Amino acid sequence: MFSQQTIAYAIYVLIVAAVVLTVEALFLYFSSRQHHRGAINRRLKRIESSGNIEDALQSLLQERGLDASGNYLYPLAFYNKLFLQSGMTGNPLVYLASFFIGGTFAGIVVFLLMRSLPFGVLTFLLIATAMPFVVLLRMRARRVARFNAQLPDAIDIVVRSLKSGHPTPVALALVGREMPDPVGTEFGIVSDELSYGLELMIAMRNLLERVGLDDLRLIVVSLGIQQTTGGNLAELLTNLSDVIRDRFRTRRKIRAVSAEGRISAVILSIFPFFVFGVINLVAPSYYGEIWVDPIVVPILVAAIIWMILGDYIMYRMVNFDF
Numbered sequence: 623m624f625s626q627q628t629i630a631y632a633i634y635v636l637i638v639a640a641v642v643l644t645v646e647a648l649f650l651y652f653s654s655r656q657h658h659r660g661a662i663n664r665r666l667k668r669i670e671s672s673g674n675i676e677d678a679l680q681s682l683l684q685e686r687g688l689d690a691s692g693n694y695l696y697p698l699a700f701y702n703k704l705f706l707q708s709g710m711t712g713n714p715l716v717y718l719a720s721f722f723i724g725g726t727f728a729g730i731v732v733f734l735l736m737r738s739l740p741f742g743v744l745t746f747l748l749i750a751t752a753m754p755f756v757v758l759l760r761m762r763a764r765r766v767a768r769f770n771a772q773l774p775d776a777i778d779i780v781v782r783s784l785k786s787g788h789p790t791p792v793a794l795a796l797v798g799r800e801m802p803d804p805v806g807t808e809f810g811i812v813s814d815e816l817s818y819g820l821e822l823m824i825a826m827r828n829l830l831e832r833v834g835l836d837d838l839r840l841i842v843v844s845l846g847i848q849q850t851t852g853g854n855l856a857e858l859l860t861n862l863s864d865v866i867r868d869r870f871r872t873r874r875k876i877r878a879v880s881a882e883g884r885i886s887a888v889i890l891s892i893f894p895f896f897v898f899g900v901i902n903l904v905a906p907s908y909y910g911e912i913w914v915d916p917i918v919v920p921i922l923v924a925a926i927i928w929m930i931l932g933d934y935i936m937y938r939m940v941n942f943d944f
């Protein structure tokens with residue numbers, strides 16, 4: 623039979639796993655709701671409900687952490703930009719406060735159950751400081767990927783509209799009406815900004831700021847060159863559409879080829895902690911009094927640093943710009 627200490631360790635592991643799975647479940651729930659809402663063009667739905675384009679434009683900007691003029695609400699540029707590009711809706715400070723409260727509650731629970739202040743503080747720090755940015759980074763990556771997949775089709779709509787004789791603002795407005803989110807709402811915001819007197823290049827730079835996609839920068843630069851020097855914009859955008867599609871296919875091929883390396887990095891990173899947990903569960907006295915040795919902590923810190931360095935090297939090997 624297992625000893626009481628082994629059972630206690632097993633309970634601690636289950637508690638930590640329950641906390642992690644609960645947070646992950648909440649993330650998947652809210653992200654799935656966000657994705658469901660993103661399946662419909664939010665701008666058109668907002669205009670239909672309010673009946674006023676200006677009110678819809680201001681509400682779309684404000685729910686993304688911007689004021690009515692399109693500026694950041696708070697002076698935290700990096701965080702505001704990450705929150706904006708993730709597509710998250712709501713107040714950025716309320717978002718951080720929710721994780722702070724959840725981290726405080728989880729830290730207190732871990733402290734009371736494990737009677738360990740370091741574990742409680744570590745749980746609080748992970749949930750209150752690291753997890754908000756991890757969630758935003760994942761949501762931004764997913765949103766940018768969806769935008770990148772839809773962008774060639776949006777360019778084709780613009781090209782067909784230009785060839786039909788429509789001006790550029792009308793062609794951009796057509797994308798806002800015909801495309802689903804995230805492309806539909808973002809280009810619709812550009813169309814609304816143009817309608818209220820904003821210059822085309824400023825509106826496109828605002829679009830680039832809200833999305834954060836490198837391929838979109840090609841379109842912004844092309845529009846700027848075309849406005850300055852003239853030329854056939856439809857032909858230029860057609861070539862850009864082909865280039866973006868080729869880059870998208872190349873990225874998919876790279877992800878398929880590098881899948882083994884990415885999985886290897888994950889397994890090699892998790893395996894030491896998994897073995898450590900299993901040993902502590904099966905034989906709690908295996909390590910004995912090693913934790914009181916002053917050299918143990920520096921060795922563990924050095925090992926974790928080397929592990930992080932190895933993960934970074936493997937990440938750079940399978941992720942690169944082209």
